Amino acid sequence: MQNNRQIVKVKKIKGESKNPIMKIITGSLLVVASIFLIYGCNGKGAAKKEMQIAAETSAVSDTGYTGIKKYMSGKLLVKEVTFKNGVREGLMKSFYQTGELRQSFWYRNGLREDSAKWYYMDGRVFRATPYKNDTINGIQQQYYTNGLIKARIGYLKGLRTTEFKEYKKDGSLIIGYPELVVTVRDDYRTNGIYRIKLELTEKSTSVKFYRGEFLKGVFDTVHYKRINTIKGTGNLDLRKTGSPKPGYVGVIAEILTNYGNNYLVYKKIDLPYNDLN
Numbered sequence: 001m002q003n004n005r006q007i008v009k010v011k012k013i014k015g016e017s018k019n020p021i022m023k024i025i026t027g028s029l030l031v032v033a034s035i036f037l038i039y040g041c042n043g044k045g046a047a048k049k050e051m052q053i054a055a056e057t058s059a060v061s062d063t064g065y066t067g068i069k070k071y072m073s074g075k076l077l078v079k080e081v082t083f084k085n086g087v088r089e090g091l092m093k094s095f096y097q098t099g100e101l102r103q104s105f106w107y108r109n110g111l112r113e114d115s116a117k118w119y120y121m122d123g124r125v126f127r128a129t130p131y132k133n134d135t136i137n138g139i140q141q142q143y144y145t146n147g148l149i150k151a152r153i154g155y156l157k158g159l160r161t162t163e164f165k166e167y168k169k170d171g172s173l174i175i176g177y178p179e180l181v182v183t184v185r186d187d188y189r190t191n192g193i194y195r196i197k198l199e200l201t202e203k204s205t206s207v208k209f210y211r212g213e214f215l216k217g218v219f220d221t222v223h224y225k226r227i228n229t230i231k232g233t234g235n236l237d238l239r240k241t242g243s244p245k246p247g248y249v250g251v252i253a254e255i256l257t258n259y260g261n262n263y264l265v266y267k268k269i270d271l272p273y274n275d276l277n
Helices: 002-016 020-056
Strands: 067-073 076-084 087-095 101-108 111-119 125-132 138-143 149-156 159-166 180-187 193-200 207-211 225-227 233-239 248-256 262-270
Touching: 159 262, 180 248, 180 262, 193 248, 207 233, 225 233, 233 248
Parallel strands: none
Antiparallel strands: 067 076, 076 087, 087 101, 101 111, 111 125, 125 138, 138 149, 149 159, 180 193, 193 233, 207 225, 207 248, 248 262
């Protein structure tokens, strides 16, 4: 009889598991366990991803990195940049695909300073450009492969100056650049228009014309009006205004030389009338 009671008691306990309250408790425990399991898996994945991102960006400027960062394109070294506390400080170099030095810049507190250099593949300097506060300032020098000066071009705070000289491979100064030729058509009395035609002595040369003058010795296109130019010929139409105007107009020609540089020529054109604009 005692054994039978035990069996009945056991069956009764098993029957209680079908109680609705027990079902809710059991279900809740399963849900909580599932959440912890999912969180644990996701946590590991997120941590791994964060570690990968940190490794990839360990030398980016906003990380405070100090040292030399190498930038690669596949197995090719593209450039090397020196950082100090996350800011470019010191030498930056870029390379040709064949591995030779292509450019070198010097940075101070994230800004280009001193002389930036471009190189021929044999290591000789092709061009040296002076920088101050990340802006070209001074005389840019270009070189032939034999080491002789090819050109000297002036800059002031990023703007071109009138300083310009080009040299032949033997070191002699180049002269005889195309000259600016001006012809006029005076229709002032008939329709109030005074047309100025601008050309170069060598019409095949690429040129841009501007209305204006050098400002404090620099060429600043912000303050100039571009003159419509078609096939090397520019046309500037001045119109009668009836109000006093300067008795001249200034024109600047930006001429592309055979060496790929821009030669600047200014010409003051006197006007026969004092109300043209």
